[in-house]
Amino acid sequence: MEIMEGSRAVAEAVKACRPNVIAAYPITPQTHIVEEISRMVADGELVSEYVRVESEHSAMSVCVGASATGARTYTATTSQGMALMHEVLFNAAGLRLPIVMTAANRSLSAPINIWNDHQDMISERDSGWIQLYSEDAQEASDMIIQAYKIAEDHDILLPVMIGMDGFILTHVHEPVELCSQEKVDDFLPLYDPIQYLTTENPLSFGTIVYPNTYTEFRYMIHEAMKKAERKIVDVASEFQDKFGRYYGGLIDTYEADDADLLILAMGSVIGTAKDAVDELRSEGKKVGIVKVRCYRPFPAEAIVESTKDAKAIAVLDKNISLGYEGALYTDVKSALYGKNGPLAMGFVLGLGGRDINKKTIKNIVAKADKAIKSGIFEAETEFVDLDLEVL
Amino acid sequence: MQEELFAPGHRGCAGCGAAIAARLILKGSGKDVIVVSPTGCLEVISSPYPESAWEVPWIHSLFENAAAVASGVEVALKSLGRKDEAKIIVIGGDGATIDIGIGPLSGMLERGHDVTYVCYDNEAYMNTGIQRSSSTPYGASTTTSPAGKVSLGENRPKKNLPAIAAAHGIPYVGTASIAYPKDVIRKVKKAISIEGPKYLQIHAPCCTGWGFDGSKTIEIGRLAVETALFPIYEITDGKVTSVKKIKRKPVEDYLKVQRRFRHLLKSDRGEEAIKNIQDIADANAEKFGLDL
């Protein structure tokens, strides 16, 4: 165990995975990750081709070219950088390239704001990337190693993005246990592509597909996504066997068994929620947490199963689908449809780095409590701590 | 040389200059290449799933990122210890290269990747229906710079990408035309033999977009060179090292055989524009010393 910045914990895990090619473009708050990796390359600690591209669009495009040639690749970005990558993200998934990326989750402009929320990754929900969210630096680091194992599996062959909350996890120092190189080498075999660009077997990649086959290509990606559900769970257990750490599979639960009210959320807010739940439990309140670790593929079954005995759930979204509601809330409600599950309330919070503390969580719990008692739920999404003075 | 690495049976228009360019480029390179193509006519006509005209490993990703994808292929080969396996060639249209992909291309050139970037220049966005690009020549009518009652078509000269490429300090820049096949093949061979980033721009007339019969592609290509509207030269280490000398013809010989310039022949203002085009040719001839 060593105290280190979250960004370094991630960089160390990347190094242990021995990527052949890294291509990245700096953007706050992802910078410390790529600076640390640059240092490792400069010091000869990491033998890897590091391409200092001229944009995020090219960062992802370099990864596409390299991955299609059979290389293990890594990049990191956030916010505007991820938005700029948008079309390449869809392309990488469609080409079935197991690229791994860290997203130092940050809001999107305008107004420009460099702080944390999940709008960047949520906006790439349909790109065909597996989306994982981490609660702390240790998880963000360990998930890199798991991500390659998931992505490169021949039944999956899909890219993976791992969210870690900008500043909250990237810039904070925490105790982290790094995985030894030897164990990682043992856990993660070399990337063994099925098809790649080589003169030994000249193939065409990225050809134009007509209406008579396009649906089938999309269907195959969707099928791979569904298979990834199982794979993510399996890899989590394998990782536990090897390294002794476990974060749950697609979801994890905390004090959930007898809970009347469950809080559903993603990312670092889970840590704050756990503290709040501990205090509420000591006051005799039956509150628990469902931590959604994997957002795509969406763990509908696991969510239904874990919430079926609760009276109500409060879904926390660090994003907003403008004109509707938080994206997780929509998906959770859709999963619960026809299942006779708990009543669901949606809360949008923590946008653009707005602080979420124990009190925020307790206020939400109080609101949900009232709703359970009265049986009346606000239909509209609630913006937590909305400052009416500013409006 | 006999080997056809760009197979017949693709979906190009009969007489497509871009297809001729692809065939010649691969004759120059041989089979030990990996080709990257951006979105555009060549990509679409050559890869209708499940068919492909490419007998060499080939990848298409997006419209503007071919240079970055090629950069990735290059570093991957290096990292995997496969550098000797293949040369890397991009074959992309003028829109992909000179407009939307100029950022990634500049990045690739500046970073020094060992890639030969070949632009087949058909002087507009053909795949989407003949819209102007920054490589569309002055006076040409396209679907987004149409000649009209108050317009003479495209009102700006071609962007000079060879000069921009050369300004990156790369070892080799060249221009060529499919009308001179041996020259194309020679320049591709030369480019791939040089370590580092190389840029080649190959004039590739488009019968459909320019408005001429598909049997005249070579003839039209030759006229572009002979009128000095598409000068053929090489820049090695920043210096012009070879120029194709010509017995010059008036630009009108080239303009009058293409639908895209026909409107210029019909009015006084058109006549004025033709003078301007002749000025462009004269300037090219003087700059490169083209006249025999």
Ligand SMILES: Cc1ncc(C[n+]2csc(CCOP(=O)(O)OP(=O)(O)O)c2C)c(N)n1
């Ligand atoms: C980002 C993006 N914008 C626009 C397009 C539409 N588009 C596809 S090909 C093309 C034009 C290609 O022109 P060029 O590169 O000159 O090749 P050509 O078709 O002329 O051979 C355009 C505009 C696209 N595919 N992607």
Ligand code: SF4
């Ligand atoms: S439109 Fe032009 S470039 Fe496209 S296939 Fe036809 S001739 Fe070739």
Ligand SMILES: [Mg+2]
């Ligand atoms: Mg074109």
